[in-house]
Amino acid sequence: MALAEHKNGGRHRAPLERWIRAVFMPLGSIIVTMLGLMFVTFVIGRIMPIVPVLAIVGEQASKSTYDAAYEQLGLDRPIVVQFGLYVWDVIHGDFGKSLLTARPVAEDIKRVFPATLELATIGVFAGIVLGVPLGVVAAVKRGSWIDQIARVIALVGYSMPIFWLGLMGLLVFYGIQGWVGGPGRVGIFYVDIVPSVTGMILVDSILDRNWDVFKDALSHIVLPASLLGYYSLAYISRMTRSFMLEQLSAEYITTARVKGLSESAVIWRHAFKNIRVQLITVIALSYATLLEGSVLTEIIFSWPGIGSYITTALLSADMSAVMGGTVVVGLVFILLNIFSDLLYKVFDPRAK
Amino acid sequence: MAEAQNWRAWLLTDTPTSRRHAKLSALYQGWLSFKGNTMAMVGLWILILLGLIALAAPLLAPHDPFAQELGNRLQPLGSQGHILGTDSLGRDILSRLIYGSRITLYIVGLVALIAPITGLLVGTVAGYAGGWTAQILMRITDIFLAFPRLVLALAFVAALGAGIENAVLAISLTAWPPYARIARAETLTIRSSDYISAIQLQGAGALRIIAKHIWPLCISSLIVRVTLDMAGIFLTAAGLGFFGLGAQPPSPEWGAMISEGRRFILDHWWVATVPGMAIFTVSLAFNLLGDGLRDVLDPKDSEK
Numbered sequence: 001m002a003l004a005e006h007k008n009g010g011r012h013r014a015p016l017e018r019w020i021r022a023v024f025m026p027l028g029s030i031i032v033t034m035l036g037l038m039f040v041t042f043v044i045g046r047i048m049p050i051v052p053v054l055a056i057v058g059e060q061a062s063k064s065t066y067d068a069a070y071e072q073l074g075l076d077r078p079i080v081v082q083f084g085l086y087v088w089d090v091i092h093g094d095f096g097k098s099l100l101t102a103r104p105v106a107e108d109i110k111r112v113f114p115a116t117l118e119l120a121t122i123g124v125f126a127g128i129v130l131g132v133p134l135g136v137v138a139a140v141k142r143g144s145w146i147d148q149i150a151r152v153i154a155l156v157g158y159s160m161p162i163f164w165l166g167l168m169g170l171l172v173f174y175g176i177q178g179w180v181g182g183p184g185r186v187g188i189f190y191v192d193i194v195p196s197v198t199g200m201i202l203v204d205s206i207l208d209r210n211w212d213v214f215k216d217a218l219s220h221i222v223l224p225a226s227l228l229g230y231y232s233l234a235y236i237s238r239m240t241r242s243f244m245l246e247q248l249s250a251e252y253i254t255t256a257r258v259k260g261l262s263e264s265a266v267i268w269r270h271a272f273k274n275i276r277v278q279l280i281t282v283i284a285l286s287y288a289t290l291l292e293g294s295v296l297t298e299i300i301f302s303w304p305g306i307g308s309y310i311t312t313a314l315l316s317a318d319m320s321a322v323m324g325g326t327v328v329v330g331l332v333f334i335l336l337n338i339f340s341d342l343l344y345k346v347f348d349p350r351a352k
Numbered sequence: 353m354a355e356a357q358n359w360r361a362w363l364l365t366d367t368p369t370s371r372r373h374a375k376l377s378a379l380y381q382g383w384l385s386f387k388g389n390t391m392a393m394v395g396l397w398i399l400i401l402l403g404l405i406a407l408a409a410p411l412l413a414p415h416d417p418f419a420q421e422l423g424n425r426l427q428p429l430g431s432q433g434h435i436l437g438t439d440s441l442g443r444d445i446l447s448r449l450i451y452g453s454r455i456t457l458y459i460v461g462l463v464a465l466i467a468p469i470t471g472l473l474v475g476t477v478a479g480y481a482g483g484w485t486a487q488i489l490m491r492i493t494d495i496f497l498a499f500p501r502l503v504l505a506l507a508f509v510a511a512l513g514a515g516i517e518n519a520v521l522a523i524s525l526t527a528w529p530p531y532a533r534i535a536r537a538e539t540l541t542i543r544s545s546d547y548i549s550a551i552q553l554q555g556a557g558a559l560r561i562i563a564k565h566i567w568p569l570c571i572s573s574l575i576v577r578v579t580l581d582m583a584g585i586f587l588t589a590a591g592l593g594f595f596g597l598g599a600q601p602p603s604p605e606w607g608a609m610i611s612e613g614r615r616f617i618l619d620h621w622w623v624a625t626v627p628g629m630a631i632f633t634v635s636l637a638f639n640l641l642g643d644g645l646r647d648v649l650d651p652k653d654s655e656k
Binding site for chain 1: 491492494495496498499500501502503504506507508510511583587590591594595596607610614617618621624625628631632635636638639640
């Protein structure tokens with residue numbers, strides 16, 4: 001990474017051709033990874049201690065009902081065939097039916113996913129807006145009090161159990177101060193008032209021009225989103241700082257300074273420009289982690305997102321829902337990872 | 353005193369007289385630079401203290417951590433005989449914290465053994481063997497790496513059944529892939545070095561080369577990585593406990609204690625707050641120690 005020299009080969013190729021190469025070369029490995037992901041969830045589903053048939057028909061069911069359900073689930077076929085059928089279904093967007101909600105899992109996920117997306121997006125946005133400048137300043141004024149503060153913020157962020165911090169936030173800002181809305185996405189009087197268009201309640205209430213709902217939703221999202229924002233701030237500011245330090249110690253920075261460029265030009269137009277790609281990679285990763293990290297946050301704030309969905313399903317042995325939810329979260333995770341990899345390969349000529 | 357001076361001089365010498373001497377001397381110099389890092393020392397002391405508390409739990413705990421006293425439930429901080437108050441069943445929170453440190457160390461310790469060893473095995477075999485073996489092993493590693501960790505651990509524990517051992521297993525399953533990658537990368541650089549060719553020519557088998565000549569060289573970078581990961585492992589374990597999927601009640605696991613206290617958070621805040629402080633302190637200590645160790649053992653990655 002320290003090598004500033006780039007090989008000529010990658011440099012002169014047209015961007016389009018590089019995109020195509022970057023997209024199709026890893027495609028095979030992506031497919032294998034996806035299959036692996038589905039295989040792992042499949043195995044998890046199969047080693048569940050609860051017999052799926054019993055969960056459907058109940059313990060009182062007669063032998064014939066049991067057998068019928070057994071066959072209907074395809075459990076009488078060889079395991080390889082079962083896995084093949086599972087993959088086939090998943091490719092066609094069919095995750096089976098949830099025992100708990102009695103609806104197709106795909107439909108459930110479509111309903112709960114926007115809630116998670118809304119939360120994680122606001123969180124990562126806060127993390128970028130605060131974290132990037134903080135990281136840059138901490139690197140430029142290395143060893144100053146700002147750098148120390150940035151260090152403490154990151155250290156505390158890495159060490160704090162997120163579910164506990166969420167509880168404390170609820171206790172202080174909702175229980176004691178009453179500044180923010182409590183658990184859930186909106187107060188009970190505002191439930192189902194605005195028509196669901198995007199599934200993201202802030203957007204929906206704007207579209208509906210219903211400002212009361214918007215205000216209420218905002219007061220509910222502020223706390224969990226700040227919580228997630230804090231964690232992405234900790235990560236993003238730390239990474240920004242170390243990327244910037246690497247650039248600032250490079251010789252071209254000295255050259256720029258010797259040329260008499262202003263300090264802000266050196267920092268933003270030279271050093272920062274060179275870390276943009278790395279930074280986007282970090283942000284994509286942090287976004288992926290937030291989608292996952294929202295599992296614990298959603299539980300604390302009774303946020304009806306995919307994290308809550310998977311956990312509720314887990315605790316009630318709702319297999320299809322668990323498998324479906326896990327595959328979707330894993331899929332998003334893999335896609336974001338690949339996306340950041342791609343960016344890196346296409347825009348950073350140093351990475352061959 | 354004079355003897356101590358001699359030892360110091362012997363350890364700090366520039367001209368070691370034997371292999372062991374050189375090794376000890378390097379260790380001592382590493383320790384000296386580690387000692388200079390105040391924050392890392394704070395972390396180390398907190399963890400030593402935690403270890404001592406766990407060892408001496410029966411002596412230190414003022415009450416039985418499982419003894420319920422329903423007439424005395426939800427006592428606030430600083431009440432008579434219960435410095436940190438009591439929980440919803442009237443159990444002494446301080447005693448439960450003290451006993452809980454054993455569970456904490458047990459989980460973190462086991463995962464910190466299982467995950468790196470698995471990773472070391474997979475990584476070195478893939479790195480040394482190459483070809484199809486490497487393809488298959490590294491593809492499996494990638495698949496596990498692609499999974500969101502907490503979700504995977506949750507799903508595994510749910511499938512295997514809740515409990516400490518299964519939590520350890522689930523966290524290890526999600527934690528080994530990075531170690532495999534590191535071990536493979538190290539093996540790839542070591543494999544092509546001259547001394548490996550030399551012992552190959554002498555007729556050493558693959559097993560011997562991996563075990564006696566590759567493993568020892570991978571271990572130091574793995575140790576750094578493990579220490580840096582400890583806080584994450586610990587927080588995942590606490591998260592599983594919070595979900596009710598780790599240690600089962602009535603065992604005084606800290607995450608589970610927070611989850612119990614959550615129901616009373618608005619009126620009896622200390623029940624959930626106190627174990628949270630304990631989790632924070634310990635994971636902070638792991639992070640401080642990890643940073644310090646990285647500076648000593650792996651100076652090229654350090655930020656200073």
